Structures are given as C-alpha cells and as structure tokens.
Amino acid sequence: MGTAGETSGLALSQDILSGFAAMDDAQKLDFFRDVARGMNIDPETVRSTLDAYERDPSKATYRAFASAAEPRRQELIRRLNALPGATGALVRMRADLLRLSRGDPELEAFDLDFRHLFASWFNRGFLVLRPISWESPAHILEKIIAYEAVHAIDSWDDLRRRLEPADRRCFAFFHPAMPDEPLIFVEVALTRGIPGSVQDLLVEDRKAIASHEADTAVFYSISNCQAGLASVSFGNSLIKQVAADLSANLPSLRTFVTLSPIPGLRSWLAAEGLEQPEPDQMSALAAHYLLNAKATDGAPYDPVARFHLGNGAIVHAVHSDADVSDKGRKQSGGVMVNYLYDLKKIAQNHEKFATAKTVAASAAVKTLAAGADLSKSQER
Template structure:
C-alpha cells in the first residue's frame, strides 16, 4: 500500500511538472512572453531538462496536438488564395499554416545556449517518432528550423591537431564512429603531418564539433584500412603526398540527424587541402560497406535488372554459396576470407559491385554509398580484404570501396544519381 501511495504521489508530481512546462510554453508565446522571452525560456528549458523520460513523450504529444496550426484558419486562407492567388493571400496562407510551436522554438533559441537546448530536445524526440507517428509533424518542424540555423554558410571549418584543446580531442576520441580510436597514442598518430582532421563548428556551439572527417595523405589510393590507422606506422614526408583519402566521417550531434553537414564538409575540406597542398591530384575515400553482408544474407536482390545482369548476379551468388557450403556465416572470419579461392573471391567482388552500382539507387540501399554517390562521388574501386577487423568482417565480409571525388564533376555525378544512375569507373562497369 505504501509503495502504491508513493507511486501515485510521483505520478501527481510528474503531471504537475508537465502542466507547468506547458504553461511556460503558452507564456512564452504570449505578447508578454515575447518581451520577457529570455527569462521564460530559461525556466522552460530547466523544466524540460528535469522532466522524467516517460513524461517527455507526453510533452511532445501535447506540443504536437496543442501547438499546431488552426485548421479553420488554414482552410479559410487556402480558399481565399485559391479564389485570388495574390501576394497578400499567399502571405496569409503561409502564416496560417505555420505551427505556433515553430515560433516557440525560435523564442527558446533567443536564450543563451538556446540552440544547444533545442538540439537536445530533438535528440530526445527522434527515438519516439517511430513509436508515435503523430509526432512526425513536430519532428518536421524541428528539422526545418535546424536545417536553416545550421546552414553550411553559418558553419566554421576548423582543423583539429595535437595542439587543439584537450576537451576537443576527447570529443574526437569519443565520437569516432567508423574506426575506433584506441587512446591517446592512436589519436596522436591520426593527427601527425601526413594526416588531417577537420570539423564543422557552429557559432552557438563553439566548443562542440558537429561533424568531423579524418584524411590520410598518401602516394596512391589506399586499398586497406589497417595501414591507415596503424598507430605504430611512420609518417610520410610531404613530397609523397599525391592522394587525399577520406577514411572516416563521424557525426557528433544526434540531435542534428538529417541536417545536411557531411556533404558540404568533404567538399570544403577538399578545397582547403588543394589550396594547402597543390600537389594533391586525387581526392577519394576508403569507405566501409555496412549493409553488404545483410543484403547478401537476404538473397542479394536487385530490382529491374536486364536478363544478362540477372544471370551474372545469380551465377556470382551461386559460386559464393558453393564455396561456403550454402552457409555465408562461414565467411565471417578473417581466416576464411583470406582462404577463399580466386573464383569465389571474384564472385564476392562482383556481388559487391551489384550492391553498390545498382542497389545503392534503391531507398534502402547502403547508407554510406548513398551518402557519397548523392554527394557527387564516383564509384571507383572495390577492395577485397580491405577491412579484416571484426566489424569489417561482420558487416561486409572484409570488402571496402574507394569513391572518387572529381571536384570538376561532382555536380554531374550528383545529377546522375538523382536520376537513378550510379557514376562508376570502367573497372566497376566490367563487373556488372
């Protein structure tokens, strides 16, 4: 009984906190709230931060239902614009369709640290959208505003090196998402003269990187990741720098998911490196293929293939399955991949070519491939045994890929991809 009373008391307290938070939202949107927006917004953010996780879902639901546009006003304005499509009616329609919660977020943003608070709110919102579809419009409002506020024109590109503040270096270690950084010695190697690390920063989040990319300066296009992240390797002299290889890109702010940052980052970094090191002639990536093994296990389906390509794909899959006794899990070790005979290894490479060269245009295609191809890169070369780490073997049977960034052709390649065509090298074309 006592526990039941405690539970009831906690629920009453949570409900009271939610009501207070919603009251703050209405105060902030009032005329008085506009004049006192900083003080009210500070209180609102503090209440949200203290709100229990289960109550945050209720708060977002109320933001969605109580702070949306007025349907009657929207309908009236839409009819007026349909009858007289002039500028005045269009302005009124635009104003009617904008949800009041967008103005609420703008007023929170006036608070010192308000931008960071809104990013944190969206981070809390994102996992709930799949479970609560009614929150999709609210999520669209967050994304709309953050995409404007984090427009690349507002972002600052900074190089991260060993002399950067320790707090920043710690964040690089913590947020590295592709190839884990194994402590300070590993980070030091990745910041030596034949390596570069660049990050985007926003003026409202000056000490927090939004996204960063790591680059290796090399004599030729790399075909394996291990040499690039070997912390015991020796730095190359500048005279050998001919290729800039982007080998890792990591987002640091989950609350900015879906806000375009990485595509602009790679292009800005390539331009900066070209100015610094005019001898660099090739800009490429050494990229993972995170969805390849999953696609193979699911049957290696490519839609819309002509007969000849369907046969090539089926033959390659049959060859690989025969080599592993119809059990692809037998390939999920570095030893097994090294032991593959030439025929099955070529079949695995051909399957990867189909996955990246054709399936990548599908909305469910490989996310890394879609990022680079949509960014204007060209599918250049496949690298069997490129990543024999446990992660690389599990997600792609060790396969890696080079995407080539020809800065003169990225717009052309981007246009091709939007029309369902993957720009690729002749070597890749021969595998399809």
C-alpha cells in the same frame, strides 16, 4: 507564447529548457505530445485562408495563409532559441524527440518542424570549418574520441597517431551558436597512391611521409556528431570544402578518394541467400551490390553509397580484406570501397545521380561486378 516582454520571455524559455532537461523519458514524451497536439495547425483555418488567397492574392491574404499554415510550435522553438546558448539544448531536445517518436505519426510530424528550422539555422553559410590537430583544446579532442563512429579511437595514443603526423589531417564543421561542439568531422590520410586497407592507414609503427610528398588525400572516416541534427545534411559540403582547401594548400595532391565501409552488404547477402559466399567472390559481390542493389526509391541500397554518389563521387575500386576488424568483418566481410571525388566532374555526376539515380563507376568496378556469382540467389 503570449508573453510580450523580452525579459519575461527569456526567463520562461530558461524555465522550459531547464525543466525539460530534468525530465525522464515518460515526462519528455508527455511534453512532446502536449506540444504536438496543442500547437498544431487548424486545417479549417488553413483551408479558409487559402481560399481567400486564391480569390484575392495580396500581401494580406498571403500573410494570413502563411500564418495559418505554420504550426505555433515552430514559433515556440524560435522563442526558446532566443535564449543565449539554447541552440545546443534544442539539438539535444530533438535527439530525444527522434528517439521517442518512432511509430508515432503526431510526433513524427512535430519533428518536421525541427527539421524545417534546423535546415535554415545550420545552413552551410553559418558553418565554420576548423582544423583539428593534436594541439587543439583537450575538450574538443575528447569529443573527437567520443564521436568517432567509423573506426573507434581506442586511446589518446591512437588519437595522436591520427592527428600529429605530417601526413594526417582532421577537419570539423562548427556552428557559432555551438562553438565547442563539432557537428561533423572527417579524418584524412595523405598518401602516395590509393590505399586498399584501413589497417595499413592506422597501423601503429607506420612511417609517415612529408605532406608535400603525398599525391592522394584519403577520407577514411566521416562521423556525424549530433544525433539531433539527423537528416540535416552538411557532410557533402564538408568533403568538398576540405578537398578544395587541401588542393589549394598542397598542389602535389592529384587524387581525392574515400576508403569507406559497406554497411549494408552483409544484410543484402543474407536477403539474397548468399550468407557464406566463397572468399574470392566477396569483392565481386560487393561491386555488384554497390552498382545494382536498389532501395524502393531507386537509389542504392547502401547508405554510404547513397551519400557519396549523391555528392558526385564515383565507385572507383573495391578491396577485399580491407578492414579485418570484428566490425569490418561483421558488416561487410572485410570489404571496403574507394569513392573517387574528381573535382572537375562532381557537379556532372551529382546531377546524373539526382535526376536518374545513375551510379557512376570505374570500368574496373563494372568488370568486377559482372563476374559476381549470384547462382545461389537464383536457385532460391
């Protein structure tokens, strides 16, 4: 941190990043703790500089306070990032920090410094939206296979079925400092009408349609690729940008929906004493869960619901037997949900959700939820 010369500073950055990459977990934990404690703020200096600013607000007193209130470890991260190619290494470093810091208050506070800097470095203005096709470089396609987190890609043939047909699209955000690393990607099916089964979308022998014949764009898989960018949100920007681009290029598209999993449903059913509901009740219970099950902050309990509703979507339709894979059965009893993105109402829905946690839903979903049988829960 005391190095003045650019060349020596870059050499030290290289030494630190190379040394960190070679460490085992115990050594990485020691490194994180040493930085967290040795480069933290000094509360007394923060208090005294704030008092000085309150007594005499000026450029000088504000600079002194701002300097005291920023941990020196933030400047360490910035200096490491001055090394060409270091951004990806720092994202991987934060992934290790998140993995190793659980339950450690000092390290969790250190992570806030990474989050603060990454929120600026990975601002939407720096991100580049790129289409991914069957013609994309092999090293990018390999990463799409590896990072797919919703519906596993079993083979190159499976990937080809998702990318090559005229009624399929894939888009990813990239950062100029990490040009070969997708940050997040979305897979899109162009369909006639709103689908209620992911297996129908992914079946091997389906007949493709011409893109201009489609009236609906279905976002059926959204995957974050970088563990080190957790809590740095750009998924909402991705969906809105893709919807806008598709709408501009394919005027026949009228509807933009997801076909989404409901990952918290099974755990909620178990907590409510409804581990084995009647099959004909699964959709109704899922609708009730999406509309009424809340976390401690008043937002929906389901993480995917929080994401899409926070983006301004509405709960449009609930489908039973929509994902009959082992994973789909395990996490939600096979039930899936369409979140509808009405491009004219996204801002309005987002505002209501942000201010009052209002869950926007179609009349059909509200009616379905009203028919949910919660008697077992009430008896318990």
